[in-house]
Amino acid sequence: MVTGFYHRMSISQKLAMWAWIFLIPAVLFYSIIRFYPTFNSFWISLTDWDLLSEANFIGFENYARMLQDPVFWKVFGNTFAYLFLGTPISLVIAFVVAYYLDQVRFMHGFIRALYFIPFLTTAVAMAWVWRWFYQPVPIGVFNNVLSALGMEAQPFLRSTTQALPAILAPAIWAGLGFQIVIFMAGIRAIPDSYYEAARIDGAGKWQILREITIPLLRPTIVFLVVISSIGFLRIFDQVFNMTPQGDGGPLNSTKPLVLYIYETGFDVFDMGYAAAQTVVLFLILLVITLLQLRLLRAT
């Protein structure tokens, strides 16, 4: 009977049926593991839930609390410090390397591999290597080099001002290889005829770079700005593994939003407040994504 029913269907009906059969696992997955938790997060952010007692609806109290929480503002500032230092520094370095490496043939693959390797490694492992580099004098590599050069030892991770850039460095380092490879692909996609035409018109190297290469790389640049911004806004592994108690210290000077979410949710079990923080993170990332779409449409 079932087969009879199947045979009576038109071809497009059959195809639609197959499509939905193939989509069943995906529909279940995205509803249960993506959409339901998203709405659940919004809901939890409006409660005082702490895992132990019943959740009570408290409206926007968690958000109001955030506005008055000095730690939250510190964390908010740190998160943007990672973004506003990390994105421009890494993109400039990556572009300079890609621009010159693109012109090199001799051992091109080998040099590219050297720059690319850090991208493939586990952030946790590398965080510990860098943490060791930053140790005080008898142990740490950087301080040993400084003292060999007759310079003053630096506190690095123990200083409230140096710790954040010190933690940012391995994050930038790990992402460079990816950015370089993408930049080089973008540079090579620019047709040679553009350069030839510019040269015939008597344009110099700088002029070609400013007026041809960079404007034509705009989609690549927008893509990399967004990808790396999202990465720096979500920084967690390095901070968790490089600060002494994994607490974003000293004195919260390196704590990013994701670490604060982790602590609020899984150390203190203040789930309502943690969920409200995740909603803020979501809104920040949403604004960045929408900006990307706008910038890309403008091209």
Next chain:
Amino acid sequence: MTVQATPVDAYESGARIGLFRGNKPIRPGRIVMWTLLLMGGIAMVMPFIFMISTSLKYPWEIYDLRLIPNEPTLENYIFVLADGRFFRWFLNSLLIATLTTVSVVFFDSLVGYVLCKFDFRGRWLVFIAILSTLMIPTEMLVIPWYLMSQSFGWLDTYWGIMFPGIMTGFGTFLMKQFFESVPDDFIHAARIDGLNEFQIWWQVAMPLVTPALSALAIFVFLGNWTAFLWPLIVTTDTDLYTIPVGLASFSVEAQVQWELIMTGASLATIPTLVVFLVFQRYIIRGVVLTGLKG
């Protein structure tokens, strides 16, 4: 499709003669540039060299920054591997990353194919819904996932670590775009030949998008191999730790015994380096391919 594939091809091809692109003459300036690039590249891998070198040193030698130890030793490795924890974590990571990759490659390409090649009511709704999940950061979902795992008994299980990643919106979107390059005629011809819809996807369409599949597989595997936040939250039993979570707890425990920490870090890193050295071309190609598509 062809327009977007161009950068990769352009990057892979090109005249392979001369030391510099376009067979430019060798000038002092270019040699300086090349040397600086090489030095920068060496600086990029210095952390690995220090890491491996220290893992081969006795504790009293680690203050000495010479890269080649006076008395190289494997004692740190023997010590770290002795209690079997690292083997266990290694196998956990391998199992989780492999199963997740298989699942993602299977489902993302199936869903991508359906959204690309089937015409049915609701297609756009499904596509937009999946695409919109790209905007939701993992961090926003970990609390509900944790509660879900708690009520279903998924805490401290492999499934608990894996379930959030068994399909990805990014991969689905990527595969949908790549299936655009499969001509509809092939599919019609296969249908006339009597293949069923599943066979058409698996036997006709899939072989035509293998570069995209391998790129996706590399990305997913790497992402799961290095994932930290969610495995850290969902596991408390050391037997279920993945390599990153295990390494973090091991390093805290080892305190100031940096030679042991560097040994653990080396054990976590060396396998991915070996894989990279073997598959270098494919990996970089895959990064370019997915990067430009994403």
